[in-house]
Amino acid sequence: MTDSPSINSIHNPVMLMESLENLKIKKNGIYIDGTLGLGGHSKEILKNIKSGFLIGIDRDYESIMIAKNRLSSFKNFQFYHDNYKNFHFILENEGIKKVDGILLDLGLSSYQLENNGRGFSHKFESELDMRFDKSDDGLKARDLIEKYSVEQLKNIFREFGEERNALKIAKLIKESDKEINVKNITRKIDRVTPTRFRLKTYSRIFQALRIETNDEIEHLKDFLNVFIDYLKPGGRIVIISYHSIEDRIVKHSFKNLKLKNELKLIVKKPMIPTDIEVSENKRSRSAKMRIGEKNA
Numbered sequence: 331m332t333d334s335p336s337i338n339s340i341h342n343p344v345m346l347m348e349s350l351e352n353l354k355i356k357k358n359g360i361y362i363d364g365t366l367g368l369g370g371h372s373k374e375i376l377k378n379i380k381s382g383f384l385i386g387i388d389r390d391y392e393s394i395m396i397a398k399n400r401l402s403s404f405k406n407f408q409f410y411h412d413n414y415k416n417f418h419f420i421l422e423n424e425g426i427k428k429v430d431g432i433l434l435d436l437g438l439s440s441y442q443l444e445n446n447g448r449g450f451s452h453k454f455e456s457e458l459d460m461r462f463d464k465s466d467d468g469l470k471a472r473d474l475i476e477k478y479s480v481e482q483l484k485n486i487f488r489e490f491g492e493e494r495n496a497l498k499i500a501k502l503i504k505e506s507d508k509e510i511n512v513k514n515i516t517r518k519i520d521r522v523t524p525t526r527f528r529l530k531t532y533s534r535i536f537q538a539l540r541i542e543t544n545d546e547i548e549h550l551k552d553f554l555n556v557f558i559d560y561l562k563p564g565g566r567i568v569i570i571s572y573h574s575i576e577d578r579i580v581k582h583s584f585k586n587l588k589l590k591n592e593l594k595l596i597v598k599k600p601m602i603p604t605d606i607e608v609s610e611n612k613r614s615r616s617a618k619m620r621i622g623e624k625n626a
């Protein structure tokens with residue numbers, strides 16, 4: 331099967347070989363890809379499980395449709411438009427009690443970032459939506475800006491964006507009586523940010539809004555509270571994160587499970603992409619991979 335060149339160029343799966351190796355894929359194993367995206371990691375898993383089964387989950391329906399199309403030559407998978415924190419309900423639905431491995435590759439895909447119209451990127455003029463799941467009746471990023479106080483916005487810019495000018499930017503954004511869209515937000519940022527720092531500041535503010543809009547930190551915590559009960563002895567968990575808060579949460583969760591003698595840490599420090607990968611795919615540069623194995 332060949333992928334259409336446009337999709338191939340839109341998302342390069344990060345730390346692909348490292349993910350595969352550390353999931354220790356068994357030919358007849360059952361695996362969950364909790365952040366299916368365009369199926370980059372899933373495709374390699376499927377190539378390696380001959381009589382096994384893969385469950386792919388994503389909150390983004392469009393991405394699932396693309397993944398389904400890309401992986402149409404494989405048969406042994408089922409994809410779900412859902413939140414990975416609900417994976418145990420999905421297992422129940424499939425009549426599966428425990429799995430051999432779970433992969434999470436957090437954040438958003440380049441496809442989502444480059445897909446004009448969803449507001450994930452400062453590069454394209456559009457409505458500020460940012461929901462991974464467009465069918466979700468939760469707040470769009472623009473609604474959240476309208477609803478939140480300056481203080482609340484400052485806090486998310488600081489916590490999820492690590493932005494030094496969080497308060498100034500929050501005040502300016504709240505001052506606006508214009509419709510909230512990408513152009514508006516970047517103009518407000520420009521007013522308090524020297525030109526040479528603008529791109530980084532846009533990224534930080536957009537990242538913070540995305541994390542809050544999709545409640546990403548809470549979903550990760552919910553998942554980490556339960557995943558261990560659904561891994562077979564010797565089963566592997568591999569989590570790739572792109573934000574220091576996420577990595578810290580994963581690290582603490584794995585450490586607690588180790589203290590309870592439930593999980594073995596496969597690496598003490600997180601693995602990071604090789605220099606070659608970073609030079610070929612800039613988006614991989616902040617990736618950190620943590621790996622655990624359920625004790626027998």
Ligand SMILES: C[S@@+](CC[C@H](N)C(=O)[O-])C[C@H]1O[C@@H](n2cnc3c(N)ncnc32)[C@H](O)[C@@H]1O
Pocket residue numbers: 341342343344364365366367368369370371372387388389390393412413414415435436437438439462546549
């Ligand atoms: C970095 S991308 C994954 C890319 C994928 N590994 C690939 O190679 O194509 C992250 C994906 O996770 C999805 N996502 C984020 N939070 C999620 C959640 N709580 N539940 C399910 N999917 C989620 C996003 O919609 C996005 O498609």
